Amino acid sequence: MNLQQKLESVLSESSGTFGVAVKHMGTGEEAQIRAEQYFQMASTFKVPILAALFRDADAGLVSLEQRYRLSEADLVPGSGVLKEFLPGAEVALKDLATLMIIVSDNLATDKVLEIIGKERVEAYMRELGLTQISIKHDCWELLSIGAGMAGEKKGAEGFRKLTESFQTSGFDPDSFIFQASPENNVATPADMGRLLELIGTGKLASEQASDGVLDIMKRQQLRNRIPYLLPDETIIACKSGTVGHVVNDVGIVYLSDDKGAFAIAALSSGNPSVKEGERVIARLAQTAYEHFVQE
Incomplete structure (x- = not known):
């Protein structure tokens, strides 16, 4: 079987809907499944943010060494560690970016977006020719809309209310955030794959910017999907x-x-459980790895 057939075989056992783009960055061999379909990015939208940050740092618009004081007004529920810190901690911009990726820190993400500007991230994607990556919400907005609490203000009280909502009710499955619309944080696997290729081949703003993005992404601590098998x-x-x-x-x-x-960009929706979605992604990565190694 060719790579396309192998990946389709993996997905034939899945209950969810997957979009996949895989490309060998040397030979150009690739396979795509629903690669032009929009999917909610969830925290993979932090990769475009990281790319835009290093573009701005490369241009001297921000300093990665600049420290920012965190307060209760910065609190965001969900993944990460900074929400557990006492108010007043001072964190360097590069450390915020690192935490945003390696432990998917939502507070760090929204702080980086506040510093560089949400609109600038999407604008940079357009500069790169990636017209199918849309970033409309920061983590706070995404979570509050998904919990049916759109417009909830950030701060200690809002953080408490949103956290309690997730503990009791979770996400509204009919929420607007799950609609495959450019008015959400969506991407096609094809464009996400192209962004990865630009990063991997040193073609962001500079090779130094690309290397900075890669250095952080290689420190990933959440390894139960692509890396697992x-x-x-x-x-x-x-x-x-x-x-x-x-x-x-x-x-x-x-x-x-x-x-x-x-x-490899594996985006999905409609998974009956997180574990099943993780298993499918791990098998997709393993299948691609074994295919390319045996070439």
Whole structure:
């Protein structure tokens, strides 16, 4: 079987709806499934944010060493560690970016977006020719809309109310955020794959900017999707995302025996459980890895 057939075979056992784009960045061999369909990005939208941040740092518009004081007004529920810190902690911009990726810190993400500007991230995607990546909500907005609490103000009280809502009710499965609309944080697997390829081949604002993005993504600590079934020594630069029935992971996998690297974007919806979505993504990555290594 060719790569396309192998990936389709994996997805034939899935209950969710998956969009996949896989491409070997050396040979150009690729396979795509629903690659032009919009999917909610969940926390994979933090990759475009990271790319825009390093573009701005490369241009001297921001300093990665600048420290920012965090307050109760910055609190965001969900993944991450900064929400557990006492108010008043001062964190460097690069550390915020690192936490945004390696532990998917939502507070760090919204702080970075506040600093560089949400609109600038989407504008940068357009500059790169990626017209099918839309970023309309920060983490707070995404979570509050998904919980049926749109317009809830940030701060200690809003944080408490939103956290309690998730503990009791979770996400509204009929929420607007799950609609495949450019008015949401959506992307096609094809465009997400192209962004990964630009990062992996040093073609962001500069090779230095690309390397900065890769360096952080390679430090990923959440490894239960793309990395899960790959050899332990495999170098992987990735970013996962989950919101409700959406289970995603996108990244660059470096092959053994100097056989290059491939980009993989796996976005999904309608998963009956997070674990099932994770299992499918792990098998997709394993299938692509084994295919390219055996070439």
